[in-house]
Amino acid sequence: xxxxxxxxxxxxxxxxxxxxxxxxxxxxxxxxxxxxxxxxxxxxxxxxxxxxxxxxxxxxxxxxxxxxxxxxxxxxxxxxxxxxxxxxxxxxxxxxxxxxxxxxxxxxxxxxxxxxxxxxxxxxxxxxxxxxxxxxxxx
Amino acid sequence: xxxxxxxxxxxxxxxxxxxxxxxxxxxxxxxxxxxxxxxxxxxxxxxxxxxxxxxxxxxxxxxxxxxxxxxxxxxxxxxxxxxxxxxxxxxxxxxxxxxxxxxxxxxxxxxxxxxxxxxxxxxxxxxxxxxxxxxxxxx
DNA sequence: AATATAATGCAACTATGTTGCAAAATATTT
DNA sequence: AAATATTTTGCAACATAGTTGCATTATATT
Numbered sequence: 001x002x003x004x005x006x007x008x009x010x011x012x013x014x015x016x017x018x019x020x021x022x023x024x025x026x027x028x029x030x031x032x033x034x035x036x037x038x039x040x041x042x043x044x045x046x047x048x049x050x051x052x053x054x055x056x057x058x059x060x061x062x063x064x065x066x067x068x069x070x071x072x073x074x075x076x077x078x079x080x081x082x083x084x085x086x087x088x089x090x091x092x093x094x095x096x097x098x099x100x101x102x103x104x105x106x107x108x109x110x111x112x113x114x115x116x117x118x119x120x121x122x123x124x125x126x127x128x129x130x131x132x133x134x135x136x137x138x139x
Numbered sequence: 140x141x142x143x144x145x146x147x148x149x150x151x152x153x154x155x156x157x158x159x160x161x162x163x164x165x166x167x168x169x170x171x172x173x174x175x176x177x178x179x180x181x182x183x184x185x186x187x188x189x190x191x192x193x194x195x196x197x198x199x200x201x202x203x204x205x206x207x208x209x210x211x212x213x214x215x216x217x218x219x220x221x222x223x224x225x226x227x228x229x230x231x232x233x234x235x236x237x238x239x240x241x242x243x244x245x246x247x248x249x250x251x252x253x254x255x256x257x258x259x260x261x262x263x264x265x266x267x268x269x270x271x272x273x274x275x276x277x278x
Numbered sequence: 279a280a281t282a283t284a285a286t287g288c289a290a291c292t293a294t295g296t297t298g299c300a301a302a303a304t305a306t307t308t
Numbered sequence: 309a310a311a312t313a314t315t316t317t318g319c320a321a322c323a324t325a326g327t328t329g330c331a332t333t334a335t336a337t338t
Contacts, residue, residue: 015284015335036325048287053326055285069210069268073294074325094254099263113252115233115267120274124238127268128254129208135259154304154315175294187318192295194316212325213294 004028012062019047023055024064033068033078033095033104068095068104069127078106092126098134105134143167151201158186162194163203172207172217172234172243207234207243208266217245231265237273244273 005024009016022043027034034042039052047055056077059065068076078095092112096105112126132138144163148155161182166173173181178191186194195216198204207215217234231251235244251265271277 071208122272124271129266132263133261
């Protein structure tokens, strides 16, 4: 596991540091998206807040994770699929937030719909955010 | 104009105060969505930050405005259509943010698409956020 | 092992948003 | 129209989210 994480960092020409290993591993272990606060907590407060922010920034730049616009007021981060590269995200899937357990899922296999815009408008990116109950909580 | 705003407040059994009049009027004059910071600035800093926050909260509760999840980290507020009432928003339209002028449009006549979710998932609300160039900037 | 490069932690700062409470303004009653 | 009851406001204080500069430390390179 750690080796796999290691080689991901190498592949993206990122130096290997404890914080990057821990945070990237955390993403690979989690099913949903993570906020800065959750990452801080789940890494046991062993890293400085600023370090976590900067690690997340670097990961976004390298195309390892992407941000999700959230109704709460904190940026959500989630793992990108493998075809995302530096400066070129394939972020055309929809996101689902469970009202009960608050998990945010990337539904990678469901692509965003094409929506016709009024005259003159040019679309560049579409974000779909669905809310409701996830499969676990809907029972 | 002020009379119309006045009667909207009365209709929603809200007492008439300078801040409510000014903020509601500002929404009716604006084409797009507004953030707290913009409202504070456009009302000439004559109202306390807290007053603006509370006014926005009340307007949301009464169904006069709705919030829009934003990629930036600040809540966007926009006027509701007339069929929105207290506790019952009809917020099923899509939103468009212009990359250039940063205006957020409510495209009221474009309804959110129906998207099939994986087994077990139950949808309650769908937010669509499109980004690109608006009709004004796309020239 | 020595050097160059990059990342970290700390302090300080900005922005956003919330809560409690006394003072002031609005609405209601007489 | 004045007095009372009810809301709303502004202030202070606080909480959370996020950024920047800089010296120290760790990683990578030679």
